Amino acid sequence: MRYSGFKVIKEALTGHRGWTPAWRDPAPQAEYDVIIIGGGGHGLATAYYLAKEFGGTRIAVLEKGWIGGGNVGRNTTIIRSNYLLDGNEPFYEFSLKLWEGLEQDFNYNAMVSQRGILNLIHTDAQRDAFTRRGNGMILNGADAELLSVEQIRKRYPFLNFNDARFPIKGGLAQHRGGTVRHDAVAWGYARGADQRGVDIIQNCEVTGFRIENGVCKGVETSRGFIAAKKVGCAVAGSSGRLMAKAGMRLPIESHVLQAFVSEGLKPVLPGVITFGAGHFYCSQSDKGGLVFGGDIDGYNSYAQRGNLPVVEDVAEGGMALFPGLGRVRLLRMWGGIMDMSMDGSPIIDRTHIEGLYFNGGWCYGGFKATPASGWCFAHLLATDAPHPVATAYRFDRFEKGRMIDEKGMGAQPNLH
Amino acid sequence: MIINHPLLGPRDAQEFTYLGDAALIERPDWQAEDAHRQFYEYLYLRDNPAGEHRELWFHEQGDRSWLVVTRNTLTHEITHVDLARDVARAKGRSK
Numbered sequence A: 001m002r003y004s005g006f007k008v009i010k011e012a013l014t015g016h017r018g019w020t021p022a023w024r025d026p027a028p029q030a031e032y033d034v035i036i037i038g039g040g041g042h043g044l045a046t047a048y049y050l051a052k053e054f055g056g057t058r059i060a061v062l063e064k065g066w067i068g069g070g071n072v073g074r075n076t077t078i079i080r081s082n083y084l085l086d087g088n089e090p091f092y093e094f095s096l097k098l099w100e101g102l103e104q105d106f107n108y109n110a111m112v113s114q115r116g117i118l119n120l121i122h123t124d125a126q127r128d129a130f131t132r133r134g135n136g137m138i139l140n141g142a143d144a145e146l147l148s149v150e151q152i153r154k155r156y157p158f159l160n161f162n163d164a165r166f167p168i169k170g171g172l173a174q175h176r177g178g179t180v181r182h183d184a185v186a187w188g189y190a191r192g193a194d195q196r197g198v199d200i201i202q203n204c205e206v207t208g209f210r211i212e213n214g215v216c217k218g219v220e221t222s223r224g225f226i227a228a229k230k231v232g233c234a235v236a237g238s239s240g241r242l243m244a245k246a247g248m249r250l251p252i253e254s255h256v257l258q259a260f261v262s263e264g265l266k267p268v269l270p271g272v273i274t275f276g277a278g279h280f281y282c283s284q285s286d287k288g289g290l291v292f293g294g295d296i297d298g299y300n301s302y303a304q305r306g307n308l309p310v311v312e313d314v315a316e317g318g319m320a321l322f323p324g325l326g327r328v329r330l331l332r333m334w335g336g337i338m339d340m341s342m343d344g345s346p347i348i349d350r351t352h353i354e355g356l357y358f359n360g361g362w363c364y365g366g367f368k369a370t371p372a373s374g375w376c377f378a379h380l381l382a383t384d385a386p387h388p389v390a391t392a393y394r395f396d397r398f399e400k401g402r403m404i405d406e407k408g409m410g411a412q413p414n415l416h
Numbered sequence B: 001m002i003i004n005h006p007l008l009g010p011r012d013a014q015e016f017t018y019l020g021d022a023a024l025i026e027r028p029d030w031q032a033e034d035a036h037r038q039f040y041e042y043l044y045l046r047d048n049p050a051g052e053h054r055e056l057w058f059h060e061q062g063d064r065s066w067l068v069v070t071r072n073t074l075t076h077e078i079t080h081v082d083l084a085r086d087v088a089r090a091k092g093r094s095k
Helices: A005-013 A041-052 A089-106 A124-139 A149-155 A182-195 A239-244 A308-321 A323-327 A370-383 B035-044 B084-090
Strands: A031-037 A059-062 A117-121 A145-147 A170-174 A199-201 A206-212 A215-221 A224-233 A252-264 A272-274 A281-284 A289-300 A330-341 A347-350 A356-360 B002-005 B009-012 B017-021 B052-058 B066-072 B078-083
Touching: A031 A041, A031 A215, A041 A059, A041 A182, A041 A370, A059 A182, A059 A224, A089 A124, A089 A182, A089 A370, A117 A124, A117 A149, A124 A145, A124 A170, A149 A170, A182 A199, A206 A224, A224 A239, A224 A370, A239 A252, A239 A356, A252 A308, A289 A308, A289 A330, A289 B017, A289 B052, A308 A323, A347 A370, A356 A370, B002 B066, B002 B078, B066 B084, B078 B084
Parallel strands: A031 A059, A031 A224, A059 A199, A117 A272, A224 A356
Antiparallel strands: A117 A170, A145 A170, A206 A215, A215 A224, A252 A289, A252 A330, A272 A281, A281 A289, A347 A356, B002 B009, B017 B052, B052 B066, B066 B078
């Protein structure tokens, strides 16, 4: 079924009896060409592009719970491509271009809203760094504009411009950045993949890999053994747990990141803003809630909840930038588990086990990468070669000293 | 989280900074034949378990001692705390 405005009107007039389930609920077959573990944004996008762009057939996505129940449903929905380094920026710009055409491509309303993202500047040194980053973005075909205080004041008059410690001195804007309805991304990709014959198998947990003579033959699951020529893992957050079943140790630690949403307000915040002197960022959802977040808690965790010190830290950052926030009541807060890699950048690569492929290490920036991650992982699975914009995301970059360390923090995952 | 410091008693985890897996105590021998490989694994690879995890915490806002804390990464429950000094000495790492 193709969704359209006409279809909505027709169904409205006929009692909404014509809608059908958006995807099937198939039983697992005995064998597939490609199994993708993880029914989140990245796994579903991989299956979708593998079927649509690379002619893949006999593909299954295995999900231990329900699709979209992990980090694609727990993030703060921001899309952007404001990176500096050569290994990253072409990839994230590719992703932003895919976001721009996504809804037409998979015929699903993902509410992609290019309302712009603004990184605020508080010191002269920061202006230099952001100018350099903006130039890096423009060199890679992205958009970037350095805004003056007056330009920012017009759009965001309520910010704390004259804070004694952190006055706002300007900002780096990417007008094509914005937000997306995150759950709809998972659903849109799932529906698109299902329409192209992909089996999406929920409540099917992978309990082990069948590896013979260094070749992956398939996966053991809670619903029995399933054979596959190729197995791709896209379970960021739980990568350590899953890959341990294949005997692998990863350059990754799992950490908890908290996010928050306020009660619904009338429109106050037109775009996405980030504080440059602390870790705080905020946008307003289409329902009216202010969606905001900050730093990870900083210790290894697989619990999808954090602790109060970080809540306080985020609230302080928010109050320093946006004092009106103090009058707003918090509605919900939650935690998600991040694959924090050793240089803050992801991995899309083959493993040393033939037929076993890995996608993970997204730190707390995986949502914006969803389309490009899926496309590049599908490219790798289909051709055994990395996509041109993802060639740097290799496992061996740590051993060879080719880290992609945007923040220059070194091998300390909780600082990225 | 409250960390039960062996010398100072219960302290708020906020007083500490976190380093990571306690295996970082066991620095490889730089003169070993495969030192390159060992240091790569030491520096970059982690077990990253879901469950009990032994990890290094530094009491930065306190007595500046390093602790080995045994904590469950699924529940955040802390079950055991040692001075890292004692752990290292038990392994013959220093005098």
